[in-house]
Amino acid sequence: MDWSALLRMPMTVLLVLAAVFALITLAQLVVLRRHLHGRRRLAASWRALLCLLCFALTLLLGGTGAALRGYRLLGEEAPIVDIDARILSPQRWALTLSWPDGSTRQVQLAGDDWRIEAIVLKWKLPALLAGVPPLYRLDRLSGRYDDPVQETSAPRTVISFGEAGSFDLLRLGKKYPQWFPEIDTVYGSGAFLPLVDQGHYSVSLMRTGALVARPDEATEQRISHPLGG
Structure with missing residues (x-):
């Protein structure tokens, strides 16, 4: 053969x-x-x-x-959220979050970078090979400073995506694993990129459960040449 x-x-x-x-x-x-x-x-x-x-x-x-x-x-990726950034003042940013279903959210962030985190649930091998996708829940969006010293003292911004009292399958799976024997692991995944004015970023989730963040071409140019050089 x-x-x-x-x-x-x-x-x-x-x-x-x-x-x-x-x-x-x-x-x-x-x-x-x-x-x-x-x-x-x-x-x-x-x-x-x-x-x-x-x-x-x-x-x-x-x-x-x-x-x-x-x-x-x-090898497939599922789009999670798009992020558009606009500078308000040094290390202060206005972000517009756009989800694939058309919903949006306006937030403000402090720092040099944005970081997004998700909680990911992966299935055991038989279910994975059968095509059952990982489950995820966006957990938080936060600001990140490039200077570790500033990170410990400067104002921090953390935006939660969770809703108080909402039904959470991922937490239920961790608390009662016997109810979901096909669950393999539950873990956190995150990605971050530098913030630039008029920046546009796309965040997706790979089948491995890893979050991937990518700037568009113009944003990548601004990140590479922040002073326009």
Whole structure:
């Protein structure tokens, strides 16, 4: 078998082929049973061999399709929030947060950078390969100073995304893990970038559970050349 060609095949094709060979296996089992009842041992032996071959192909194609699906999903990213920054005064910023559903929020931040954090729930391997995505909840947005000394003394800004009294599946999973046996881990993930005037940033969540923050091209230029040089 050409493994390189197999790995290049679309996941859906592999899973469809696996289902076809599963049906063929069932059909061969029915014929095998008839041969056994008719005491046709030679014919039954060939049918048994064919059943094993079809079943092996079913496992191979299905397993490869599931594995490829898992790896493809690990490389995908889900957009979380866009951030637009406007300077108010040195180390004081107005941010506009825009979510994919169209909702927005205006906040003010102190510092040289913005940092966003999320709580991520990952599933165990069988569920991950089956395509069950990680769950996440945005936790907070905060300001960050470049100078560690200033970080300990300057005003800090922390904006919470949580709602008091709201139902929280992630906390429930940590408190009662026996209710959710397929939960693998619950952990924090964060990302930060420098703040620049008229900056635009996009935050996404990878299938690995990592937050990724990216500036657009113009913002990246401003970060690289803060004085316009």
